[in-house]
Amino acid sequence: MGLRRTTRSLCVQWNWTPQCVASFTVPSGVHGDTGAFRICFREGIPTRAAYVVPSRNSAVESLAHRTPRGRRSRSRASHQRQLLLKIGGDVVIEVPTKLLVRPVARSGELAQAVLLRVSGDNALSSPRSLATLGWRGDNLAERLNGGSIPIGPINGLGLLNRSAGNRVPSRFWTLRRSRFCPICLQETLFWKAEWGLCFTVACPIHRVKLVDRCSCGKELRWTRQNLHSCTCGEDIRCLSTEPASKTAIYMSAEIQIAGEACWSDPSVSAADHLCDLLHRVWLLGAHVVGTGVKRKQLSDLHDCRRATEVVEAAGRVLGHWPEAFFELLDDLSAGIPPDKSNRVAAAFGPVYRDIYAKGTWRAFSMLRESFEQYVRLRWTGQVAKRNRRLGDEAATEHVWIPATRAAKELGWRAPRLRRAIAAGILRGHVRPLPSGRTMSVAHREDVDHVKKEQLQWIDLSTVCRFLRIGKRHAKGLMQSTRLRPVTGPSVDGSSVWRFRQIDVTELARTLKTEPAV
Ligand SMILES: [Zn+2]
Ligand SMILES: [Zn+2]
Known part of the structure; x- marks a missing residue:
């Protein structure tokens, strides 16, 4: 037995209660009391139900006739009418051909x-x-x-x-x-x-x-x-609510403002602003709370608790920019074994790859700027001059330069540079490698300073000519520490003694005032 489709038939809710009583609810907004439920039975089991408005379909048969065991209860006061039937079995509910209530979407509605x-x-x-x-x-x-x-x-x-x-x-x-x-x-x-x-x-x-x-x-x-x-x-x-953290509120407000602007403004830049913010939260959150190489693949973000963890982590970094970001980079590079930690790509691995990934140019420009600042100022590893990802400044202005380059610039041998670092003449780091070799870096400023000074250093024979004294006399002055070499066998193992011009001039002045020996 089928049911002819009518344009005004409505779908009704059909709920089985524990007492096996089915109840229909006609949605509010249906006016008039002349409608009826039309239920189709197959072998005593209801197979189809619909609410039919007779103005469109006058051939509605009486409900009582169809469902002799049914009991109807109607409330005229409300638009909700219920029909209770003591019946059982599966029911296919007639799907309406047209919706009675067609709401209007509001601006900014999901x-x-x-x-x-x-x-x-x-x-x-x-x-x-x-x-x-x-x-x-x-x-x-x-x-x-x-x-x-x-x-x-x-x-x-x-x-x-x-x-x-x-x-x-x-x-x-x-x-x-x-x-x-x-x-x-x-x-x-x-x-x-x-x-x-x-x-x-x-x-x-x-x-x-x-x-x-x-x-x-x-x-x-x-x-x-x-x-x-x-x-x-x-x-x-x-439902009851719980107070949110300051960071969660601040971050959500930022996203909400960017979101509202994006929904109301169809331009590309409004969407870009929102996406850039979301990309940054994702990346920073992932590197703080995530683990392993695939840390960027955050999962379970549909769970509000998990998402809050990520947002708060990112918010803490963004809220104390760039210091908190530098600390994050410190933490990320700290876990890398020392033999790998000398190169940017190895020391920062995933975060370095992510912030320089294709298509992230705009979203991560702020992160890249701060990353390069960190590399220049705080990182003691090396930056290859041919590194195309980092800006030119990162390599040319990197404060820590490899010992081999520093030694070459100073015209020194590597052991001498290491001794100068150990003696505190130059700021630097000596990093032992598992292979037994060492990896050293020197501070660029100190290397430049020593280089400039070196131009004015003079050797022992020049000192003798200047002071008009013999070599033996000069060595005597060195023993009495009145003549102090800046470099030489007793200072840093260098083969040649060298002296600062300014020290020698000063000594010449004091020697003149003393009676000749
Ligand atoms: Zn519930
Ligand atoms: Zn609210």
Whole structure:
């Protein structure tokens, strides 16, 4: 036995209660009492049910005739009418051909929430049913009664699915669970699109954590039946809230402002601003909380608790820029074995690759600038001159230069440079390698200083000529420490004595005033 489709037939909710009583609820907004439920039975089992408005279909048969064991209870005061039937078996619910309630999407409303609102208002069992009415992810604006275009991708709803598009990539959206501020929802009845972004974890207005679970413990999924209630029946607007951390509030506010600007402004730059922020949170959060080489592949961000951990980690680094970023780089390079820690790529591995990755030029320019500053000022490893990723300045202005280059610039041998570092003449680091060799660096400023000074150093025979004394006399002055060499066998093992011109001039003046020996 079939049922003729009518244009005004409505889908009804069909719930089995523990007493095996089925109850139908006609959605609010249906006027007039002349309609009736039409239920089709097959071998005594109801197979199909629909609410039929007789003005369009006068051939409605009396319900009592069809369901002799049924009992009807109607309340004239409300638009909700219920029919209780003591029946059993599987029921196929007639899908309406046209929605009675067609809400208007509000500006900045999340697409998944709009669909759930439409399906809930029309008492459909799931937003998926909208697909049978010709609703598709790409024709939402046309199906909704004007208003704004809902925001964000749609997932898990079959034909209604739609991709995130190229404005905000899908990895930044929480597609499985819905997350919201109960107080905002109670006040505005409006599901903000920013709540759909995986890094919005707090409400900056009410300073509370966003909620993604019902008090019954269930995750709030987009496949539930009603936007404002959990599958357990609890009104989610009444769920209790917890205060959020300052960092979570600050970061969520930043994302919310960038998000609102992006939804209202169709220009590329508005979307870029939001995406850049989300990319930075992702990268910094991943390197603080993540582990291993694949730390950038953050998982479970649909879980608000996990997302909060990532956002707070990134927020702490961004909130104390660049010192906190430098500390993060210190931590990341500290775990690298010493034989590898001398080269930028090996010492910083994943974070270095990520911030110089293709396509991240704009989003990470701030990170790269600070990274290069760190390499120039704090890092004691080497920067190859041919490193094309780092700016020219990082190599040419790197404060720590390899010992071999420093020795070459000074015209010294490597052991002499190491001794000068050990004696404190030059600032530097000597790093022993597992192979038994050493890797040393010297401070650029000190090397330049010594180089400049060296030009004015004079050897022992020049000193003798200047002071008009013999070599034996000069050595006597050295023994009495009145003549101090800056380099030589007793100072740093160098084969030739050298003296500062200024010291020798000073000595000449004192010798003149002394009586000749
Ligand atoms: Zn709020
Ligand atoms: Zn619940």
